[in-house]
Amino acid sequence: MGAFQDLGCRTTHCNSEVLQRCTLVFLATKPHLLPGVLQEIAPAVTRDHIIVSVAAGVTLQTLQQLLPAGTKVLRVMPNLPCVVQEGAVVVARGSCAGEQEAALLRSLLSACGLCEETPESYLDIHTGLSGSGVAYVYLFAEALADGAVKMGMPSALANKIAAQTLLGAAKMILETGEHPAKLRSNVCTPGGTTIHALHELEKGALRATVMNAVEAATMRARELGER
Numbered sequence: 001m002g003a004f005q006d007l008g009c010r011t012t013h014c015n016s017e018v019l020q021r022c023t024l025v026f027l028a029t030k031p032h033l034l035p036g037v038l039q040e041i042a043p044a045v046t047r048d049h050i051i052v053s054v055a056a057g058v059t060l061q062t063l064q065q066l067l068p069a070g071t072k073v074l075r076v077m078p079n080l081p082c083v084v085q086e087g088a089v090v091v092a093r094g095s096c097a098g099e100q101e102a103a104l105l106r107s108l109l110s111a112c113g114l115c116e117e118t119p120e121s122y123l124d125i126h127t128g129l130s131g132s133g134v135a136y137v138y139l140f141a142e143a144l145a146d147g148a149v150k151m152g153m154p155s156a157l158a159n160k161i162a163a164q165t166l167l168g169a170a171k172m173i174l175e176t177g178e179h180p181a182k183l184r185s186n187v188c189t190p191g192g193t194t195i196h197a198l199h200e201l202e203k204g205a206l207r208a209t210v211m212n213a214v215e216a217a218t219m220r221a222r223e224l225g226e227r
């Protein structure tokens with residue numbers, strides 16, 4: 001609480017008070033709690049408000065149905081690295097939100113990293129790719145470092161190098177614009193270490209497993225939206 005006040009932010013436990021004091025309102029409860037919060041705030045929502053939901057899977061249709069007709073509603077799907085300004089965020093607007101509201105949101109959220117406006121149908125896919133995807137990357141980072149620990153490197157150093165390896169690899173995809181398959185092929189010396197390691201990853205079906213993970217999280221986000 002102290003940290004918020006140091007930033008000049010006011011806090012309250014009363015949701016309708018937030019609606020009275022703010023025009024741009026972010027809804028960030030767990031998805032199953034959101035319908036109750038929407039019912040609670042609906043009487044205080046006016047056409048001046050811009051309501052933004054970050055809840056995974058909760059559709060614009062559900063949000064609009066639970067709020068007064070004409071409410072400007074947008075959906076946002078962020079990911080955890082927003083906290084270090086390297087997030088990947090997508091935004092979709094509801095039927096009453098216009099270019100002005102979308103532009104405002106894009107400009108605010110650009111401070112968190114990459115921010116793209118997309119059709120709503122991409123939001124659940126983005127959840128599987130990136131919202132949840134961060135966790136798959138952590139799992140991979142952990143496994144990379146564990147491999148090095150197994151071969152004798154101290155854990156703290158292995159974790160640091162694994163993280164820098166992911167950072168550098170990601171930066172090269174973004175800065176060169178090359179397809180990851182091309183960059184991967186550049187690392188493979190004929191008969192060298194990398195192709196031997198990649199063969200092991202293919203035997204473990206890494207690619208199919210990761211594709212299955214993105215599919216499972218996307219399907220789960222869609223399932224949450226149907227409730």
Ligand SMILES: NC(=O)C1=CN([C@@H]2O[C@H](COP(=O)(O)OP(=O)(O)OC[C@H]3O[C@@H](n4cnc5c(N)ncnc54)[C@H](OP(=O)(O)O)[C@@H]3O)[C@@H](O)[C@H]2O)C=CC1
Pocket residue numbers: 015028029030031033037054055056057077078079080131
């Ligand atoms: N975690 C992630 O990486 C991502 C999460 N999301 C979405 O973000 C949302 C929040 O997730 P996450 O931050 O992990 O969840 P948390 O449980 O950490 O945060 C939920 C927040 O909602 C508050 N809250 C609970 N009930 C109410 C209520 N009735 N009125 C007002 N506020 C309430 C809680 O306050 P208190 O603690 O005081 O109870 C808490 O601050 C979810 O919908 C999730 O789908 C989307 C993308 C990524």
Ligand SMILES: O=C(O)[C@@H]1CCC=N1
Pocket residue numbers: 056127131132
């Ligand atoms: O696991 C979840 O449901 C949320 C949505 C994306 C990341 N965390």
